[in-house]
Amino acid sequence: MEMTNNEYDKLTKKMSPDTKLYKTLPKAFFIGGLICCLGQALFNLYTFWGLNEQNARSVTSITLVFFSALLTGLKLYDKIAKHGGAGTLVPITGFANSVVAPALEFKTEGFILGTAAKMFVIAGPVIVYGIITSVLYGIILYLVQLGG
């Protein structure tokens, strides 16, 4: 076969179907939007029940995380996420799923070396770089305020 890697790459790109964005984008928008609406509804409900704004926000997040974890355990979350894409990945529910899924998957290797050690295998980078970014942000804010 007389073909360079470059030519092969072009052939591969030509033969590989692209993601059908006209289908995936609206689905992500609606399913992600639905999760956010659910969050807003929960927040309104908790405020209606007498919680102050700060507490209502926390309890809303906790409720969403709980349902995401439950649906992951019931093997339903991945079926929703298959259609939801970024719509189920970006909200806090996606983060909960990314922690619970490996925790359950690696249970067969034990609670220490399996569940606990592998729990953050997907979410770990988000936590690490989230913390680093927040520290950098804090330093920048401190310097700006010092100058101002």
Added chain:
Amino acid sequence: MATLIKDGTISMNTCPSVSAFAAAVGKMEGEGPLANCFDYIADDVTLGESSWEKSESKLQQIAFSTALSKGNFSEKNIDVLFAGDLLNQCVSSSYGARDTEIPFLGLFGACSTMAESLGLASVFVDSGAAVNAAAVTSSHFCSAERQFRLPVNYGGQRTPTAQWTATAAGCAVVSPHGNAPYVRAFTIGKIKDMGITDANNMGAAMAAAAYDTISRHLCNTNQSIDNFDLILTGDLGKVGRDILMELFKKDNVDISEKHKDCGIMLFDPKKQDVHAGGSGCGCSASVLCSYILGEIRQGKLNKVLFAATGALMSPTIVQQGESIPGISHAVELSSC
């Protein structure tokens, strides 16, 4: 006695027989178009075991023991067992065979392992190194996902070029005498790396290897596509098949009428959501050791070139930025 023709192609002088074969598959594979051809269809993906790796071992054991009983063999009749799977250290195979007393050779050729093991078993039998040799391979969707990709319950999306690892196992017993199919020749694959780095496009990583092995086999045996009823690739899937057609087109050879791919045959692309098709050692093994070998035995297919394809992918090396090498081994089977 098996003789080297040239450049990796070995001719079998006695044409050993694939005297017995069997395929065991998971529930989803058992709902596909070849459902009626399988010897065993599991009710659930666990097969009653406590881990995915154990489930895969059990599937391999079922395929092996079914093939032995179909051919009226006992374990004592098998002189060597060639076994392989996708998992690290070939655990499905070694744990699947640990209760036997059969001399064991573990193989890794990724999804090409069925052709590799069948070819080696045939060389052993043809050369007199074994009277009866068995070749068995397996894969399991869940054990492969957790090793190569993400936990099964993680809510990720698969790309259109991604393939679905089959939960399946196939076993073939090669003997010096017996009914069709007969093994005529074996071409050992060469590693072909065309720089594909997308772990979700295995078809592209393997198509070049399939092209090399098929064309080399035809050239070394002085045959053309017209000599065959079927050119059967392992698990290129839709993307890999399209690339393979294009590669042959450049040589002015049209194989589209003669070509089929196990990855496309195992699942129903309309009803079953497997994106580009099936993959895994068990994919080509289960299609070969059920429908294809059955058709050859009945004389409905006379000459088949079985070229299983493997993407020799390691998540570690791919994360280091390396590309994915592909390989394809080919076994020529005939009905007389």
